[in-house]
Amino acid sequence: NLSRRLTAVANHVENGMKVADIGSDHAYLPCYLAVQNKISFAVAGEVTDGPLQSAQEQVKSLQMEHVINVRKGDGLEVIAPGEVDAVTICGMGGILIASILEKGKDKLEGVSKLILQPNVAAKWVREWLEKEDWVLTAEEILKEDGKIYEVLVAEKAGTSPYSVQGKEKELLFGPYLLKEKSDVFQEKWSGEKKQWNNILSQMNNSESPETEQRKKDLQYKISLAEEIL
Numbered sequence: 001n002l003s004r005r006l007t008a009v010a011n012h013v014e015n016g017m018k019v020a021d022i023g024s025d026h027a028y029l030p031c032y033l034a035v036q037n038k039i040s041f042a043v044a045g046e047v048t049d050g051p052l053q054s055a056q057e058q059v060k061s062l063q064m065e066h067v068i069n070v071r072k073g074d075g076l077e078v079i080a081p082g083e084v085d086a087v088t089i090c091g092m093g094g095i096l097i098a099s100i101l102e103k104g105k106d107k108l109e110g111v112s113k114l115i116l117q118p119n120v121a122a123k124w125v126r127e128w129l130e131k132e133d134w135v136l137t138a139e140e141i142l143k144e145d146g147k148i149y150e151v152l153v154a155e156k157a158g159t160s161p162y163s164v165q166g167k168e169k170e171l172l173f174g175p176y177l178l179k180e181k182s183d184v185f186q187e188k189w190s191g192e193k194k195q196w197n198n199i200l201s202q203m204n205n206s207e208s209p210e211t212e213q214r215k216k217d218l219q220y221k222i223s224l225a226e227e228i229l
């Protein structure tokens, strides 16, 4: 059984798409898509030997070698331009996801959809998408086994979800998620706010310029969280 987190990602893959799953680990996501007959070609990329081997074993045990190509390499270097329609990058921090996209952006020509699942720091991913003219077309937030996950979908065409006034806030919280304000969303940001307040309360007696700046940043984020909760 695929996790709810990866099922949410899989649901955004369109029938017949060719997919590259970068940092695939056990290749659960491409295997699920292949077994469902949703896709006819996938690349499962891995940079680390252990997970690479897990991916190979999983693909073999399901006899999906004719659909899924397991390749070793860093980020998008495992695909050729034009080889896939969609790229999925899941279960990593937003900073790492953004850096994989940045480093491999010449490989994204011909890719029409990115489905990204940052565990933390989704803001970095939204900012990279904006910088590179990808349109954020959908977002999801969900809780599984006590952890909260976000899924971001971006396409080459569409209408920007950002407003002129609220863009900074929307980049942090997610324009769609902010509109929806689901229970999980509120739980996430009230938790973050609590943590920021805790950090702030422990910082009070240091006075270096860096600490002052850090305090200001925290206070700013806390005020944003207060506005939206």
Ligand code: SAM
Pocket: 022, 023, 024, 025, 026, 045, 046, 047, 048, 051, 073, 074, 075, 076, 089, 090, 091, 092, 100
């Ligand atoms: N995508 C799977 C998921 O969501 O369940 C696995 C997530 S796992 C926490 C992250 C995986 O990404 C690890 O197996 C790691 O080896 C791989 N990884 C990290 N950086 C990578 C990179 N630059 N290129 C390819 N794989 C990478």
